[in-house]
Amino acid sequence: NAGVTQTPKFQVLKTGQSMTLQCAQDMNHNSMYWYRQDPGMGLRLIYYSASEGTTDKGEVPNGYNVSRLNKREFSLRLESAAPSQTSVYFCASSEIGWGGRRLDTEAFFGQGTRLTVV
């Protein structure tokens, strides 16, 4: 059981290049999330998808787009990479989507994509 799989694990981009970070989960979870973590900092939510077909902005959405391709996959796209987007990107999934306060579920995280923009 792979859990949450992120590809690629490492990437170096030049300023202005575009790329898509892929995330797939095999737990049949409804909700998926993208976070970024800058060196020495906590995780910040970029976008999330409470269920298939829906996406919402998180704390730091500027410069990113997302696609919930199907229930398994949630991709994050950088259209024109900037050095400020150098970070580690984490994808996560959980069984139950937000929209209700009473949750009894845990989130599972991938191992991250380390992105450097030069």
Place this chain on the structure above:
Amino acid sequence: DAKTTQPPSMDCAEGRAANLPCNHSTISGNEYVYWYRQIHSQGPQYIIHGLKNNETNEMASLIITEDRKSSTLILPHATLRDTAVYYCIPPAGNTPLVFGKGTRLSVIA
């Protein structure tokens, strides 16, 4: 929406209990408190969660005060591998998992 306050860092001697506090004074009556940890840039890992009652699993114990305004995560016999950043996260209504800065726990040999 519930906000949390955690000390930025703590030290614990190996083999001793690590007690990590969290204040969540604005938590709503039916919001769970979750704890995660992140070991050296790996993806965060779920530890435990609770609503009202104390909880225990193979990793840790969670003590929640009766008024639910604070909780304590207890690692009963800390090891060097428990060195990590520990996050206390209450779900916040319609907002999904939002991580604060957490507590950096250093377990010292």
